[in-house]
Amino acid sequence: MIATLDSVMILDQAEELGFMIKDSEVAHDYHEARKKLAKNKEAQGLIKRFSELKELYDEVQRFGRYHPDFMTITVKVREAKRDMDLHDDVAAFKKAETDLESLLVEVCSLLAGEVSPSIKVPSGNPFFDNQSCGGGCGSGGSCGCG
Known part of the structure; x- marks a missing residue:
């Protein structure tokens, strides 16, 4: 590939x-929450x-309800997840992670939209997927996105 002035300028931008x-407040909050979570014993x-x-649960899932420990492991996994999710530092990290992901998806969507409105940017977030039907509406075109 021969580098043109346009491609060099695009790469610089x-x-x-x-x-x-990287220098944004959202990224800073994410890194701080990650550090705080890593330090919290x-x-x-949790x-x-x-x-x-979760590893035990995955093993039990192979047999489903027929595994003798299915209900016990299922309940324990749900309790452990709830305990983990309700911890302040875990919750703060998840919020910061979601905020950073939202920023990145929004930037990607804006960039893709500038190139062509038909470019799909998978976000994993129904809010962004449904904004212009540029991604994951999943309705087979019945929404008009074609």
Whole structure:
């Protein structure tokens, strides 16, 4: 590929945009929440417990309701997840992670929309997927997105 002046300028602008996102308040909040979560021994214990139970749950799921420990493991996994999710540092990290993901999806959607309105940007977020029917409406075109 031969680099043209246009492609070099686009790469420079993309790099600048990346630095702007990296230096944003949303990214800063994410990194702070991640550091705080990593330092919290109680939260790390809850995450570890959930991960271990999740492995057992996945093993039990192979047999479904016919496994003798199906109900016991299912209840324990749900309780461990609830305990983990309700921990302040875990909740703060998840919120910061969601905020950063939303920013990145919004930027990607804006960039894709500038190139062509038919470019699909999968976000995993129904809000963004349904905005212009550019992604995951899943209605087979009945919404008019064709």
